[in-house]
Amino acid sequence: MRIPQETVQQIQQAADIVDVINDYVTLKKRGANLIACCPFHNEKTPSFNVNPARGIFKCFGCGKAGDAVKFVMEIEGIGYPEALRHLAKKYAIEIRETELTPEEIQHQNERESLYIALDYARKFYQEQLLETDEGQSIGLSYFRERGFNNPTIAKFELGYSPDSWDAFTKKALQQQFRLDVLEKAGLSIRRDLDDRPDGRVFDRFRARVIFPIHNLSGKVIAFGARTLKTDKNQPKYLNSPETEVYHKSNSLYGLYQAKNAIRGEEVAYLVEGYTDVISLHQAGIANVVASSGTSLTVEQIRLIGRFTQNITVLYDGDAAGIKASLRGLDLILEEGLNVKLCTFPEGEDPDSYVRKIGGEAFKAYVRQHAVDFIRFKAEVLLQDAGNDPFRRAGVIREMVDSISRIPDAITRQVFFQQTARLMDLPEETLIYEANKKLRDRAKAGSKPRDNREVPLPPGVVPPAEEGPFSEPPFGGAPFEETATETVTTPKRPPLSYQEEEFCRLLVLYGSLVIEKEVREQGEHEITLMEYMVGQTYDLEFQTPVYRRFMEIFRAASQQELYPETQFFLGHEEEEILQTSIHFVTEKHPLSENWAKMHEIYIPHERERLGKDGYACILRLKKAFNNLRMAEVKQRLGLSAESAEQEELLMQFMKMKKIDQAISKELGIIVTGY
Known part of the structure; x- marks a missing residue:
């Protein structure tokens, strides 16, 4: 089934990222954002950052980032549609799904199929406990002996599996569940034996009271089952086997x-x-x-x-x-x-x-x-x-x-x-x-x-x-000393840093007006994007992701449409989305009480966009100029003809003057080449 786009938008708007993430980890306030130890990798110092205003998260340790839907996908290991269904259920949003094509059905996430089968099993066992004579006389009586009341039984979704070889499996197959899915979920067992009624398939949990095991979001991922018989050949407790959605070492009951x-x-x-x-x-x-x-x-x-x-x-x-x-x-x-x-x-x-x-x-x-x-x-x-x-x-x-x-x-x-x-x-x-x-x-x-x-x-x-x-x-206590492995990180070209800063400014502030000018048609407001893109029309960015950003900026400027930050945070291209989240997430935000505590006012870059934009353009042009100078120097070393060397030397001197002029404007002292 396909979820209509208007429902998707409703779910995205309703999902409070702090509320969603708090289901899985405890967040603590830090400035305008919240932090925690990352749930996606092991760490002792928090590097997981949540921005409530933007509705995004980012871990500076492992690099994972996204919105509430992306978080659910990552933490649950499920696909996009199932993450939307999860959030729709959490926020009581009705989903009226449309039919999928046969190709889409074939490619449905296998993990989602396991969750659906496990949830069906939970309902089956609950019905057996509460609505059948066998379940009430055996299973419910046992729970009553333990002192469990109805609200407690409902809270933990306790159940009962009947004393039958294949009661569950037969019912699930009638409901169009595939046998291989039931096996992978640990619910049914298939063996090539002739001493079974059907010769092949039987239920894993038979004649046992059932304890569903949930993950952090409340989905049933496995079952624990206790026999009430005194048969010494049967284990007292029987648990689900390891599956794609259940790993015993990663789960805690309750x-x-x-x-x-x-x-x-x-x-x-x-x-x-x-x-x-x-x-x-x-x-x-x-x-x-x-x-x-x-x-x-x-x-x-x-x-x-x-x-x-x-x-x-x-x-x-x-x-x-x-x-x-x-x-x-x-x-x-x-x-x-x-x-x-x-x-x-x-x-x-x-x-x-x-x-x-x-x-x-x-x-x-x-x-x-x-x-x-x-x-x-x-x-x-x-x-x-x-x-x-x-x-x-x-x-x-x-x-x-x-x-x-x-x-x-x-x-x-x-x-x-x-x-x-x-x-x-x-x-x-x-x-x-x-x-x-x-x-x-x-x-x-x-x-x-x-x-x-x-x-x-x-x-x-x-x-x-x-x-x-x-x-x-x-x-004293033993000395603290650490030894770390030498990691070779690929060196970034200097130009990429300037391209990154250029894109960052436009993603964050590109739609903001930095000045006004009078034209024949009247007063015209100049945005930061219009200004910076107009000043760099002849530059071809070298880093692929920043070149893609530049294509978006230039296309928007031609139509005089200057997208705001949220446009980039909801972009369909994953690399644009992830890079934009990186731009808007501050690793070390300034405390809200900084100015009050220290009586030091730190101006926000939003207040100096004109100056910062101008300086960014100069640094970017200086980086491009330096790149060309390096290329000319390399050609000088390889050239054997005097005429070509003279031409190259003249080009180099011209570029050097440009570099000196930009450096002077930026207040940079040039020591030589």
Whole structure:
């Protein structure tokens, strides 16, 4: 189906880019814009910039940029039509689509087909739970036993898959879903076996209660399913396999429902199971997510880090399970997040304990018993080591290893002090041991898990060629030093910078009037574009993208139509659009309070467009003149005929005078050639 153009425009106008992006990452105010750590690549210092006035975003780290529709396309990995449908649903805009041609249907995005199939499965399982005798007597009874009420069941879209080999698959095929799509979505399984009723196809989830797993925008991307039978040959929980839209390591159960509460509470509670999440939500504790029984991954930690820098891990009373998972929590420290741990009385887990004492008492308990990870780990391991000196030494090394992974030097220093007191050791001893570990990692050439070339971990002290690795003076924190890979960046020709500045001024201010003149027809307003294009009619831009901009400027000037910035920000050519976003996005905007705080007035370039435009034209002509001078010099070196050399020399001297004249006008001191 095709979305009519008027509906597309309605969606684009309704989509508030701040509102859209806030669904995926927490934005913070900086001047007139908002910033965040980029959701498209890993970074610790925010370089992701959102301009609400222009309705655009740009990351100065990875270069991604665009409007609200483009953001949804990038973050969801979907096509343009599906991104429009997503925003239409968000803003309650009705879409009356027109029929697609057979060719357009054939080229529909496969990811969109998976989303549609998964959403159909969600509705099927919900109907089975609420509208069939089997679903109500088995699935709904189980949820009632867990204490889940109707609003909670609806909020998490819980369901039930009937005890049948192919009930779902048969119904989906009747609704014209392709079997290969159902397989790719992880809903159906096809095997060449003769002991099945149809011989080939059966449902993945059979006779199980269903827990849909959502992405950050609320789309169902996978399912978790729990059997209610006591068959030891069947796993208790069964999850969707990895698909094009679902990667277990990148997903957290309940994050869609929890993200706003996490942002508001400034902490995320991390639990292990689906029912823990649901019970806490029903008790009024919405800032909770689960790793769905898998080991915590770097990607999941970064996902939480989009919304808060604070994680509190809620464990049950299983001491063996706690010890087994402690090492994995070093990943949270390594990503620079603050982590605390809270355990519950023996035999209790978050689900059972919140139902026992209620939401408010549960929150009070967590506040009272949550301990920072380093202290918690030290106490657990020291208790296990007892008085055995060798085991205590191992505990100390393990603690030092955890602390050395913290990126922030001040935080490391605080934990070194705390651990030294706890273990009754000199702080310098811990720091010395940490520096040895950091040196070993540097020697091993360890790199971050995403294999991107970035500076070595903070705290690394490069070892000398010979001699012992010295501890820091005065017992301070390990020295901060970074080593970076040498990257060869293609050198831009000087002319391209002047072409870029010329285009930037016209994209931002080309439609603005800089002066007025009296003509026979009356008073005429001269725009910046008319002035600058008229002064450069004989120049042929060398950089392809800026040459394309120049074609647009000249065509507009001939018709005396001077497009405003928004024309370029909505341009159909991707390169024009991306370059225009680069022009309008300031990497380091001046604070709104600058003049008030420092009593220093900085004039905006809008106030000096005439002068800036004139200077830009001169610099551009100077750059073109320099390019020609270089070409003439090269020809002089290659020419053997005296007459040709004399002609070339005269050309060079003429160009040199032009350069001197422009330099003088610009106030540039020319030292020679």
